[in-house]
Amino acid sequence: MIYAKTAHELHQLLIKGEISSKEVVSAVLERIDGVETDINAYITINEEALAQAERADRMIRDGKATPLTGIPVAVKDNMSTKGIRTTCASNMLKDYVPPYNATAVEKLIEAGAIIIGKTNLDEFAMGSSCENSAFKQTKNPWDLSKVPGGSSGGSAAAVAAGEAIMALGSDTGGSIRQPAAFTGVVGLKPTYGRVSRYGLVAFASSLDQIGPFARDVEDAANLLSVISGHDPLDSTSIPGKESDFSLDGASVKGLRVGIPKEFMTEGLDPVIRDAINRAAQLLEDEGASVKECSLPHSEYALSAYYIIAPAEASSNLARFDGVRYGLRVSGDNHTDMFIRSRQEGFGPEVKRRIMLGTYALSAGYYDAYYKKALQVRNLIKQDFDHVFADFDVILSPTTPSVAFGLGEKVDDPLSMYLSDVYTIPVNMAGLPGLSLPFGFNNGLPIGVQLIGGLWQERKLLQVGKVLEQATGYVPVVPERGDR
Amino acid sequence: MGYKTTIGLEVHVELKTESKVFCGCSTAFGQEPNTQVCPVCLGLPGALPVLNKKALEYIIAVGLALNCEINEDTKFDRKNYHYPDLPKAYQISQYDKPVAKNGYLDIEVDGKIRRIGITRVHLEEDTGKAIHGEDGSYLDFNRSGVPLIEIVSEPDLESPEEARLYLNKLKNIIAYTGVSDVKMEEGSLRCDANISLRPEGTEEYGNVVEVKNMNSFRSVKKALEYEEIRQAELLDMGQEIVRETRHWQETEGYTFSSRSKEEAHDYRYFPEPDLVPMSISKEQIERIRESMPELPDQKKERFVSSYGLPVYDAEVLTESKELASLFEDIVASFNQPKKVSNWLMGEVLRLLKDGGQELADMPLKSEDIVELLKLVDNDTISNSAGKVVFEEMFKTGKKAMVVIEEKGLKQISDKEELVALVRDVLNKNEGQVNDYHNGKEKLFGFFVGQVMKISKGKANPGLVNEILTEELNRLK
């Protein structure tokens, strides 16, 4: 099946002329036709995809192919795409068509990738199950009664189900890694500042980062090297960092691996604990040393995150007022129009976080909440600094459990928030985190997380590659409804 | 009862960088609405700000000109509020780490220097503009994102006149640094005032009233004078002053309440996560300090010490950067500073004022004025003819010699010609000559006048005096 192949496999076929990009795109579009009614991964399919494939085929004929040329890539619908509506899965932006491309999207297009469509998410990336989308419920391709995770659930499900070869997501507190774990694909949240945020509709600016979904580590590395790099349009993107994530000679000999003891407590599903221990054993077999480490302040990460992220969100989302674009509900005066537009435009979780954040920044509460949260954030960073003085990478669960049922946590925001408990500290410290598929339990994928120091993506990917080799990992796309 | 007035001013000045403060759009004034916009200054989803380095240099220059400390660690914050002309619903501004703080400027009040503290100078972005038409309201975002600095004074001003003097001085200093046009009419300088009154002899400040919507320095003064009287009357009646914002109504000349301070916004400031904190190095500050032009006070002192001008002249000449440099250009080729000063302060400023013009509108170059001054100095034309010639030059842009030819104003300094003219006058006025010799010496002036009359004002007056004396003596 063409749609089940990795991008690097397809790349070989493309440059040898054994297949055309048009055929690849057609195969993926057919697959979408076959399974999308079950999965609901997409909000919008790009009608220009086949035309883009023709351009990619020309690039290949001209010998200008990059590893991504002709490869269908799905893009989370919170990244600005010129001429293709960008909804953030919100009624507020239901009909908003941006006049410009996000830098990451622009880089994909330059590399000859095909933007196959825009994927579903929790509204404005706020959520962990895609249940907060205003439009549709994406389902887990491995079990349609389970959530795909979130907020980048559409991108994860698309890659897992063969509706895209790879995808872009964004990760503010785990929004790439958690759905990657739930759907059995590779998901990477890069170091803050590695990938330009220009054109990513901001949720929490100091935490948001765009990153890749792929079916194996090599694809994730290739996609990262295309989208990363300094962008003069994003002041928080950092210049002078390498963009070579080559996996040649990947080895873990002598690698010092730490497992945070705070992550291996009661809240963790035993099947995931077993997976971590198996992974640790494999790494030791390959020559690494594995020891317990400690992140003492990580237990406060979730609370601090739910101050900082909503605070920034309350300000970032204030611009949706019906004046210049997006939903406008008329009112008696402009204030009335603001209020009505926002009342109708935003869903309940978005409103909840706007209220939380507004409260946390209010005069008289700033010091008690926002400032305190920033202090906690610093302590969390220091924890990681201490660990990385003695260790090269951290091995941990990505999520406390495998994918949970649709509707299971929808009325209990706190238990929903807890599904990001192992991923949030990584965002708070600005570090890279990689979630790898690591077996199944009762047909549902398990994910393990590798966390590295700042700018250590290459190391993470190399460790991931070693684990893939040691387990004899072969990407699988679930047998599903090819009608 | 007598009251003491306390005034503090908040002045916003648009910087004249070529592009906006956080995007590459042009800042040109008066263009078609919404033609100078992009995703960033329209606040489109996903767009991010990038600081214009020039704007930072400019505000540092203003900070230095106002004797401020420059914060080596500075950052931007978000000021959150909803308004249709504010596209992101927050303004990128500075809260607790302004670029510059703790400065001052000196004003002269009744011959005494008063030092007015500058609390802070910070950088922010301007908003768009609402245009209200009969069929609805429209928004123009060309101004959105134009760099703006806010200069906050200490409450050191004690009268509306001091406020006016402060504004004049501030405008003058900023104009010298060259970073802004500082034109209140075009909105590149805007001023809000805080004013409070307290009974004479007491220490505690009264309740502060903020006054907005003044569109000239004169209206700032008038609005504050109005407020002084309004508040004093209320206090006299034993009433309390309400802490509030009041709008100045220019045509009718009164203020009215527009918002009470109790319902003032909570702006929920927090550090702008889309911009990284900045560190301004000592080297950068020194580099900007060294490249700064001479400021008005320094220039004034130099005009007194190196040109020997009276303080008053130096003050007037340095009030505008353009006038001061015109003066220096002229003196460079015509080294009689006081004469040049008289000419500029007299003729040039008078003609500009009469025409409601600015120096930039004058069609003459410094060398044109030098030429004229030399022609007066070497007696080619008389001083009074010089003034006539200058007025014509000023109005038409013609060169001095051209005007003199056209008007036939060349001075007669030829001795024989003048002797002939004098003799002619004396011959025609024998009676007066006799009277003169009989002691009516006042008639000397009459003879001079007659000579000037028949020469159509062109006779060289010095020579006429000389010759007339000789001729009268000869006739004795």
Ligand SMILES: [Zn+2]
């Ligand atoms: Zn712009």
